[in-house]
Amino acid sequence: MKKTLKLMVMTIFVATFYISSLFTSVSQVAAQPQDIEAESAILVDAESGKILYAKNADIALPPASMTKMMTEYLVHEAIDNGDITWETKIEISEYAYSISANNSFSGVGLRLDYEYTVKELYDAMAIYSDNATTIALAELIAGSEGEFVKMMNNKAAEMGLPDAQFVNSSGLPNSSLGDNYPEGTEQDADNLMSARTVATLAYHLISDYPEMLEVSSIPRQEFEGHEMINYNWMLPGLGGNLEQFSYEGMDGIKTGYTDLAGYSFAGTAERNGQRLISVVMRTESESARFNETRKLMDYGFSNFESKELYEEGYQIEEESNIPVAKGKENAVEIASNQSITMMIESGTEEDYSVEYQLDEELLNEDGELTAPIEEGQEVGKMVLNYSGENEYGYIADDMDVSSEVPIVTTSAVEKSNWFVLIFEQIGEFFSNLFASIKGLFT
The missing domain is CATH 3.40.710.10 (DD-peptidase/beta-lactamase superfamily)
Known part of the structure; x- marks a missing residue:
């Protein structure tokens, strides 16, 4: 009985080792083609x-x-x-x-x-x-x-x-x-x-x-x-x-x-x-x-x-809105208006990330969009980044179009009426004046 049990344990061990070696071999081959x-x-x-x-x-x-x-x-x-x-x-x-x-x-x-x-x-x-x-x-x-x-x-x-x-x-x-x-x-x-x-x-x-x-x-x-x-x-x-x-x-x-x-x-x-x-x-x-x-x-x-890496409408957490100047709303949400799909090596999804690159010409010196703003207005692009290995690029530079998609506003923001804008300007004037006076004493 003991010999039989010992033989079974040994058989399981050898089988486990063989299967483990097989998977290791497969993963090594998968990393790159043979020479x-x-x-x-x-x-x-x-x-x-x-x-x-x-x-x-x-x-x-x-x-x-x-x-x-x-x-x-x-x-x-x-x-x-x-x-x-x-x-x-x-x-x-x-x-x-x-x-x-x-x-x-x-x-x-x-x-x-x-x-x-x-x-x-x-x-x-x-x-x-x-x-x-x-x-x-x-x-x-x-x-x-x-x-x-x-x-x-x-x-x-x-x-x-x-x-x-x-x-x-x-x-x-x-x-x-x-x-x-x-x-x-x-x-x-x-x-x-x-x-x-x-x-x-x-x-x-x-x-x-x-x-x-x-x-x-x-x-x-x-x-x-x-x-x-x-x-x-x-x-x-x-x-x-x-x-x-x-x-x-x-x-x-x-x-x-x-x-x-x-x-x-x-x-x-x-x-x-x-x-x-x-x-x-x-x-x-x-x-x-x-x-x-x-x-x-x-x-x-x-x-x-x-693989679809990022779906249409994707938002980067904590970067999903842009402040708005002269609008009825103080901010507007943004999202990608296309998905990012590309040919990738299986299991490397975690090696990809995205970042926003906003169109600086649309922003004021404080980094704000100025109302009025239309829904679906393009404000920049979402760019795909890759941190893994074996990245060979494309056969032509202009083919790398799937790695960036437009980002757009998800709603419209109307411009504030003239009465509100005047009070905002007055408030901004006194705020700046107070800051200047405070600066003289400090």
Whole structure:
């Protein structure tokens, strides 16, 4: 009996220790993702642009075929502007054909003296990372790839991509294009983007043209008898040996590889209404870029949630009113007129606080509002502060809009009538006079 009891106690102890160790391990993993084996990486909330994780995210590196995301954007923009349609026909140029015929480049094998639709070429670019179809689309939109490169760089400036350098539409090094490198660029030049810039470009592409995901999510598609297998192995439905990389919710966007750039990937996935964007650059192998992306995505979906931190109408205790001058009331209450909701790491609510920043131009020298005051009058803003760790900010400074909301008056205050105001002024006069006389004697 004693031995049985002793054995039970020992079993419970071991089980408790194991469970405790398990939870400790989970909490440690939750603090940060496992070491990301990439030279540069970033994870972003696709709705707000908030950065959830970053590693060397501002180093400008060759993005290889991730460059094509800018070409995709400009194709969608040209269609949106009515310059072209998906059914517009394109005849392949000698230059585009020479790229397609080169077996060292990814491609479907285009034909000369044959017209393809924009849709056919776009699908080959987005699914199969075809370089020749990318060049053909650039020539259609701008007349030449050189002019298209100017459009790419202008759009990059418009999007606020400070370290982006585009020298061609496909992402190949210019040195591999022979004498066909775009006019206005250098023969030995390469496209450059940082992980932050790639994520920002992906953010705009998804936000402005979400329909692009309908194509980037296609695992396999036929092109003139040639089966295009999407280079994004994390897409569900590829089957075979590639199924090991499948990731629930993955639907884009673009892989990239050159000798100089290494293996890179800009991915996006959505689960339960939450969409994330990840970028890894210069991983060691084709499979590594997907394994590292999985780490980032697992970290984001497991540890972050959109949370309402402060509801609409929130008031800071002991700061919920402002004194009023020349009014029928001596003070007016204030409150936020919007809630503050943002993507946060689960369990970190206590690390957030708010403060009021009143509009000094609305206050007199005594810190009072002057009547009359309207209900709902904006008098300043409520600003969110964060005291925790691992705060990476946003992919662009102007995206940090959810961390401050207006504060407004909750009621109106009428101006006092002239009779009351005169007596207030008389009282103020004698009060000041008395203070002056008292000052002379003290």
